[in-house]
Amino acid sequence: MVFDKLKEKLRKQKYYQIHKEKIDERNKEWKKLNRDMYLKQQREYNNHSDRHQSNMIKCWKYTGLKLFDYTYEEVYEYYLDCDNCEVCNKDISMGGYNKHMDHCHSTGIFRWILCNSCNTKDNWMNKI
Numbered sequence: 001m002v003f004d005k006l007k008e009k010l011r012k013q014k015y016y017q018i019h020k021e022k023i024d025e026r027n028k029e030w031k032k033l034n035r036d037m038y039l040k041q042q043r044e045y046n047n048h049s050d051r052h053q054s055n056m057i058k059c060w061k062y063t064g065l066k067l068f069d070y071t072y073e074e075v076y077e078y079y080l081d082c083d084n085c086e087v088c089n090k091d092i093s094m095g096g097y098n099k100h101m102d103h104c105h106s107t108g109i110f111r112w113i114l115c116n117s118c119n120t121k122d123n124w125m126n127k128i
Contacts, residue, residue, distance in 0.1 A: 085115035
């Protein structure tokens, strides 16, 4: 018997659509009960450089981030090496949701690597 990947994928998508609320609730409950293991898995996934790099670059391209005279790989290395917010100097070495690629939303041009606080408030513009 030949396994049809497309047919199986469609079957799983249909099942998920029918049982979405139940599946989401079960996943949320599992994450709550296994928080430490879940966070460990997330850290391991994020520390796998090839996967993490390709996902980050894909997100940057999707949001329209423009890099002049640099490649995405060069900016990714700079992103990893940046341990402090470039405005307030706060430690952002843990990465995750604390580290943000600031860019102009109208042009998409990359400006800074910021902490969450500086990224959500535009008060950093007064510090330039």
